[in-house]
Amino acid sequence: MKPPPFHYHDPRTVEDTLHLLSELDDAKVIAGGQSLMPMLNMRLAQPGHLVDINRVDGLAGIGWYEPEQVVRIGAATRQRTIEKDPDLARRYPLLPEAISHIGHFQTRNRGTVGGSLAHLDASAELVAVASAAEATLYAASTRAVRAIPMADFPRGHLTTDLTSDELLVAIDVPLWPDGHGYAFEEFARRHGDFALVAAAVLLELDTTHRSIRRCRVSLVGLGPAPIRLTKAEELLNGGVADDDALRSAAALARNLSAVGDDAAPAEYRLALAETLVRRGLRRALRRATQPTTPEVN
Amino acid sequence: MATTRQIDCTVNGEPVTATVETRLTLADFLRDQLTLTGTHLGCEHGVCGACTVHVDGAAVRGCLMLAVQVDGSAVRTVEGLSDGDALSPLQQAFRENHALQCGFCTPGVLMSMQSFLDEHTNPTANDVTEALSGNLCRCTGYAAVVAATLQTARDGVEHHDQSPTSGGNGS
Numbered sequence: 205m206k207p208p209p210f211h212y213h214d215p216r217t218v219e220d221t222l223h224l225l226s227e228l229d230d231a232k233v234i235a236g237g238q239s240l241m242p243m244l245n246m247r248l249a250q251p252g253h254l255v256d257i258n259r260v261d262g263l264a265g266i267g268w269y270e271p272e273q274v275v276r277i278g279a280a281t282r283q284r285t286i287e288k289d290p291d292l293a294r295r296y297p298l299l300p301e302a303i304s305h306i307g308h309f310q311t312r313n314r315g316t317v318g319g320s321l322a323h324l325d326a327s328a329e330l331v332a333v334a335s336a337a338e339a340t341l342y343a344a345s346t347r348a349v350r351a352i353p354m355a356d357f358p359r360g361h362l363t364t365d366l367t368s369d370e371l372l373v374a375i376d377v378p379l380w381p382d383g384h385g386y387a388f389e390e391f392a393r394r395h396g397d398f399a400l401v402a403a404a405v406l407l408e409l410d411t412t413h414r415s416i417r418r419c420r421v422s423l424v425g426l427g428p429a430p431i432r433l434t435k436a437e438e439l440l441n442g443g444v445a446d447d448d449a450l451r452s453a454a455a456l457a458r459n460l461s462a463v464g465d466d467a468a469p470a471e472y473r474l475a476l477a478e479t480l481v482r483r484g485l486r487r488a489l490r491r492a493t494q495p496t497t498p499e500v501n
Numbered sequence: 502m503a504t505t506r507q508i509d510c511t512v513n514g515e516p517v518t519a520t521v522e523t524r525l526t527l528a529d530f531l532r533d534q535l536t537l538t539g540t541h542l543g544c545e546h547g548v549c550g551a552c553t554v555h556v557d558g559a560a561v562r563g564c565l566m567l568a569v570q571v572d573g574s575a576v577r578t579v580e581g582l583s584d585g586d587a588l589s590p591l592q593q594a595f596r597e598n599h600a601l602q603c604g605f606c607t608p609g610v611l612m613s614m615q616s617f618l619d620e621h622t623n624p625t626a627n628d629v630t631e632a633l634s635g636n637l638c639r640c641t642g643y644a645a646v647v648a649a650t651l652q653t654a655r656d657g658v659e660h661h662d663q664s665p666t667s668g669g670n671g672s
């Protein structure tokens with residue numbers, strides 16, 4: 205239960221980091237370490253080089269781009285920073301709500317946004333949010349910086365589109381109008397455990413407040429990649445926002461296919477998915493109808 | 502392999518300069534190199550919370566950080582809570598409420614609850630329970646820990662009311 209030996213690097217600039225990643229064989233980035241350190245301790249990962257990005261300038265932070273209507277989050281931004289940010293609480297409350305479910309406050313003090321996305325756990329809260337939000341991920345290397353739509357980012361179990369010389373530097377999250385509805389719902393065996401299934405919902409009403417202009421529903425925990433419940437979105441978009449509509453939309457989750465295990469078979473996960481989507485849609489609708497100031501903790 | 506580095510940090514307020522193996526975890530550095538064995542190791546993969554310490558004021562898992570990562574930082578361990586033999590208010594409340602039996606989980610629980618109290622002056626039992634979810638106790642249970650933490654918060658508020666210039670717990 206101790207990490208294997210490795211060469212340790214702690215670059216100060218993005219440029220130096222990219223050079224290290226392009227020149228070194230068998231290098232691994234360490235950000236918050238909340239997924240990688242357990243793997244090192246258990247020797248499931250034995251990289252030749254560890255490239256620590258905790259001292260790199262300019263990789264952490266939250267930036268608001270009003271003309272483009274996006275919020276840009278640096279890859280090394282701590283989960284706890286997002287959870288406590290007053291502007292996000294007001295303008296993108298889905299993010300802090302989702303993050304409050306990740307592990308415990310002690311792990312969120314270290315864990316980063318980029319680390320969670322790059323790790324791509326099958327039930328990671330931030331993966332669900334990035335999917336529902338249609339976030340864009342920026343991957344930098346000495347060759348170029350490229351923009352990856354979240355929909356193209358997952359490549360398999362714990363596997364992303366990032367190449368070994370690429371560093372995730374930031375994600376862009378498109379903003380929704382003030383007062384939009386949102387909800388993050390998850391089921392885990394104990395508080396702080398990884399979710400069995402989780403759902404992220406975003407919802408905007410039209411000016412009459414009677415019908416849904418657009419909504420997004422994403423699920424994690426059903427397979428290696430997040431699943432957008434597009435059938436439900438299509439059913440709801442432009443339609444009347446009543447409980448029957450929400451129930452019918454949620455029921456479409458049953459038609460998805462899920463990868464189960466002994467503890468939580470596929471059938472059970474799909475039943476959870478339906479329930480969580482229904483709860484999420486209801487809560488998002490309530491919040492869109494009666495916008496309140498979200499609690500910050 | 503160039504596997505050692507020199508680090509400078511403070512631990513419980515004392516300056517420390519040490520040469521560490523780069524793969525050494527913060528918890529092992531504290532325990533084995535500084536012989537501060539109050540910080541315990543249970544699972545070594547982030548789940549049990551026995552290794553919880555403060556780095557630059559934030560509660561973290563000591564088993565999930567490397568010693569080299571605290572170069573330039575201020576570390577606080579359970580040994581830094583009391584003032585000599587005088588227990589801290591939270592430690593005293595643990596004692597009064599029987600919040601420990603074997604004590605294995607206690608250092609981590611104390612560091613988590615101290616960090617929680619530093620940020621929340623008037624918590625509910627629910628808030629405390631949620632903050633405690635990242636620490637596992639295998640013998641005492643959690644009710645007494647919640648009671649001790651709430652008592653400390655209450656006493657802190659009363660103390661604060663009586664002498665508004667004292668500035669809380671000062672840390």
Ligand SMILES: Cc1cc2nc3c(=O)[nH]c(=O)nc-3n(C[C@@H](O)[C@H](O)[C@H](O)COP(=O)(O)OP(=O)(O)OC[C@H]3O[C@@H](n4cnc5c(N)ncnc54)[C@H](O)[C@@H]3O)c2cc1C
Nearest residue numbers: 233235236237238239240307315316319320322328372547
């Ligand atoms: C007790 C416990 C409970 C947890 N519960 C949850 C939970 O409920 N939900 C959840 O989603 N997570 C959970 N986690 C994991 C979460 O805490 C991690 O923060 C997250 O998965 C990884 O983020 P990190 O910054 O710690 O990354 P690290 O552990 O440092 O890295 C993870 C992976 O991402 C790569 N990486 C990191 N940053 C970059 C980058 N910028 N560019 C390219 N690659 C990069 C690393 O090379 C590594 O492969 C839990 C962890 C613990 C210890």
Ligand code: FES
Nearest residue numbers: 543544545550564
């Ligand atoms: S020993 Fe660090 S969390 Fe268990």
Ligand code: FES
Nearest residue numbers: 603604606638639
């Ligand atoms: S007091 Fe024994 S494990 Fe908590």
